[in-house]
Amino acid sequence: xxxxxxxxxxxxxxxxxxxxxxxxxxxxxxxxxxxxxxxxxxxxxxxxxxxxxxxxxxxxxxxxxxxxxxxxxxxxxxxxxxxxxxxxxxxxxxxxxxxxxxxxxxxxxxxxxxxxxxxxxxxxxxxxxxxxxxxxxxxxxxxxxxxxxxxxxxxxxxxxxxxxxxxxxxxxxxxxxxxxxxxxxxxxxxxxxxxxxxxxxxxxxxxxxxxxxxxxxxxxxxxxxxxxxxxxxx
Numbered sequence: 001x002x003x004x005x006x007x008x009x010x011x012x013x014x015x016x017x018x019x020x021x022x023x024x025x026x027x028x029x030x031x032x033x034x035x036x037x038x039x040x041x042x043x044x045x046x047x048x049x050x051x052x053x054x055x056x057x058x059x060x061x062x063x064x065x066x067x068x069x070x071x072x073x074x075x076x077x078x079x080x081x082x083x084x085x086x087x088x089x090x091x092x093x094x095x096x097x098x099x100x101x102x103x104x105x106x107x108x109x110x111x112x113x114x115x116x117x118x119x120x121x122x123x124x125x126x127x128x129x130x131x132x133x134x135x136x137x138x139x140x141x142x143x144x145x146x147x148x149x150x151x152x153x154x155x156x157x158x159x160x161x162x163x164x165x166x167x168x169x170x171x172x173x174x175x176x177x178x179x180x181x182x183x184x185x186x187x188x189x190x191x192x193x194x195x196x197x198x199x200x201x202x203x204x205x206x207x208x209x210x211x212x213x214x215x216x217x218x219x220x221x222x223x224x225x226x227x228x229x230x231x232x233x234x
Contacts, residue, residue: 015054016085018061019116021204021225025145026065028200029227030112045111049137051100051130052118056082056093062114063091070094070105100130108139117223119190120149120180124166127180128190135195138230144196146226150203151181153222182224196228 026032031039046068050059053071055078063069063086071093073079079097086093098104100118113134119127134144149155151165158179159167165181182190191198202225 016057018058019147021147022058022061022114022116022145025114025227026062029143031065043111043143045143047110047112049105049110049113051113051115051134053082053095054078056085056095058114058116059093059095060085060089060091063093064089070096070110072096072098072100072103074099101126101133103133103137105137107136109137110142111139112143113138113145115144115146117147117149119146120182121178122180123178124163124180124186124189131190131196135230135232140230140232140234142230143199144191144226144228144230146191146224146228148182148187148190148224148226149179150222150224151183152203152205153181155179155221156181187224187226191226191228195231197231198226198228200225200227202226 028042030043030045031041034040048062048067048069050056050062050069050071053059053073054075056071059069059071059082071079071082072095073082074097076097079095082093082095086095096104100115100122115134119130122130138144156165157167159169162168162178165183165186167179167181169175169177169179204223204225205221
């Protein structure tokens with residue numbers, strides 16, 4: 001069993017609510033709720049891919065907002081949990097087990113792609129291939145939301161070095177997995193400006209409190225939160 005399967009087989013170790021950056025992305029760039037069933041539509045998006053969907057928390061939120069959602073993940077256990085979650089919520093979501101560097105979807109298939117904390121857990125070469133696949137499956141003018149671990153994170157440098165800004169985690173639920181920390185140069189390599197036009201780029205510090213021997217040390221997890229519009233011909 002992979003470490004990701006181990007994580008998702010333990011229901012207490014997974015997050016069941018959508019991440020705030022996904023909620024904010026929808027409200028700012030897709031549609032904002034203005035009443036119980038009234039929305040201000042920013043962009044006429046219909047079909048969204050949740051890339052690296054995990055247990056489906058983001059997918060569930062997006063489906064509740066009325067979108068046609070497809071979720072993929074390399075962990076079969078994660079997909080099993082996501083399907084169970086969607087069934088309990090009586091939501092129709094297409095989940096499948098597949099990697100992000102060879103997507104099974106048609107070109108220009110999606111209006112938006114959500115990719116939270118995924119491309120920083122694979123080697124840089126594979127991340128670049130995955131970004132090109134995202135570019136392919138997004139329609140002209142489609143939107144990408146991506147979050148990436150940053151070299152400014154206080155966790156940068158932890159683990160066994162496995163290349164530039166890359167480490168193999170030595171403990172915790174993700175033990176043995178890759179953690180890559182992105183700098184500005186690598187973001188430009190991953191998401192070239194000729195294909196991805198940034199309409200919002202933020203660096204976010206997430207404060208995490210960890211209880212240990214009676215003390216509560218602070219860990220600042222630095223992340224890039226990037227929203228880009230796809231540049232391609234109709």
